[in-house]
Amino acid sequence: MTPRDDSESAGPRRSRWSDLDRPPLNAAALRRALVREGSLWREVDVVQRTGSTNSDLVARAGGGGAEGLEEGVVLVAEEQTAARGRLDRKWVAPARSGLFFSVLLRPGDAVPVERWGWLPLLTGVAVAAGLARAGGVDTALKWPNDVLVTVGGEERKAGGILAEAAGTAGASGGGGVVVGVGINVSLRADELPVPTAGSLALAGAVSTDRDPLLRAMLRGLEDWYGRWRAAGGDAGACGLQEAYAAGCATLGRVVRAELPGDRALVGEAVAVDGDGRLVLATEAGVQEPVGAGDIVHLRA
Template sequence: MSDSRGRWSDLDRPPLGAAALRSALIRPGGPWTRLRVVEVTGSTNADLAAAAQAGDAAPGEILIAEEQTSGRGRLGRGWSAPPRSGLFFSVLLEPDVPTERLPWLPLLAGVAVASALSRTAGVDTALKWPNDVLVTVDGKERKLGGILAERTPSGAVVLGMGLNVSLRADELPVPAAGSLLLAGAPVRDRDPLLRAVLRALGAWYTGWVAAGGDPETGGDPAVGGLRDAYVAGCATLGRQVRAELPGGEDVRGEAIALDGDGRLVIADADGVRHPLGAADIVHLRAT
């Protein structure tokens, strides 16, 4: 009979401390209202959306999984990682902002994550539009994690994140993936990393909502506006890229700007500008 405890017994991957996380993050009047940690689930986004639909979750709830077996990325892609090897969580939000400004929410999350990890883990990070967090491993850009925002039938938003912390090279799901371990981060303790990410997300979200979702003035009061912060940390801008569109077509050119709606503007070889609200972006090497 196999010992099922083996998959949870890696001493380099201790469990998260749920009680300590609650004590650090749940405050009266703060953005976070409830925090739960589960050992394993299919998808924290799916679970939190279902709980919200059933009336069992309120805005500000955080659901964290030590392992996800059916995690989802953009365009329905699957995503998984070994138990306790990263930060896998979703938050339920109900932003009181105009609908047309909601596309800024995953960009806001990217700014919060990248800044928190740079500061706390001690490693340089960058953002690839629209929802990837990058680190450098052996001189190459690698995807550290991604962000997925989904609307619920009630109009709330479930914002999910998966961030690789201790994945070793032989555990990477694809060669283009990375982790804090492989990037040489001196700090890889998941508890302070998660606290830092959620505190940064709460600060950016609170400031953005207070400004009515305005990306120019809304953001972290200690840092500045959301749009400027995203532009400053975005590795896509100024690069030659290929944008793979949902319909199967693609656009090639230079990523020259982020417009007021959070769309990436690409100038093709003829100088025609293409503002894109949804696309998979491939960073092309300089020729």
């Protein structure tokens, strides 16, 4: 879709597409770097604007004659107008101020479906490593899907990960998972959607060039996905469980887990188990695994 340039009807008024500090992604260069013989990535598409890359890729991959869409498709948007986080939360950011992309993965018969829940955590490990390598910024992971940075000594959310089913696992199309990633890269303080948000720029990143940041994250994702798939989804055997725990800011904290059914559980986060669940040690002296819910960090 070609966006309307606001400057066409508003004279010299600055368009959201004319920020020289936010150059467009180089789609051709990204394809040359990522789509190669033996690579996981088969297709890299960059669109100027869409509602949600996750919704678009789920629609392409989840049926209606699209069963043949192979894994390894990457869809990137310069701007999203209806982006979603967990629990249908809105994700709003100016054009070209971040990295908003989704990938299609099909673990197939190599990984039991009950282990597919590791995919958003695996993506978090790859994203954190890629941002550290290409952006020179320290990040941490909040279970299960937030990417945190430190701004002015405070923990801020700079990104999120959302995994959605695409098709039915075990069906003729192979089923699959679309994993979406949103990272605030160059957002300035006056552009933050909420005071608790952050960006790589505000966290002191040495580089906010989105092309190498995206390449680093996707290469890391390819590497970890290959290891995890080769191990049959065993997060312990491939080192994923240990890597996630090492970068998880939730472990060692007292947290409140807001669970389905308006239930809440408070305890110390002591581990991430083999199924990717967060294990809480409660005041009652029991350890309870949490597989889904909203986690609030209370104190260290």
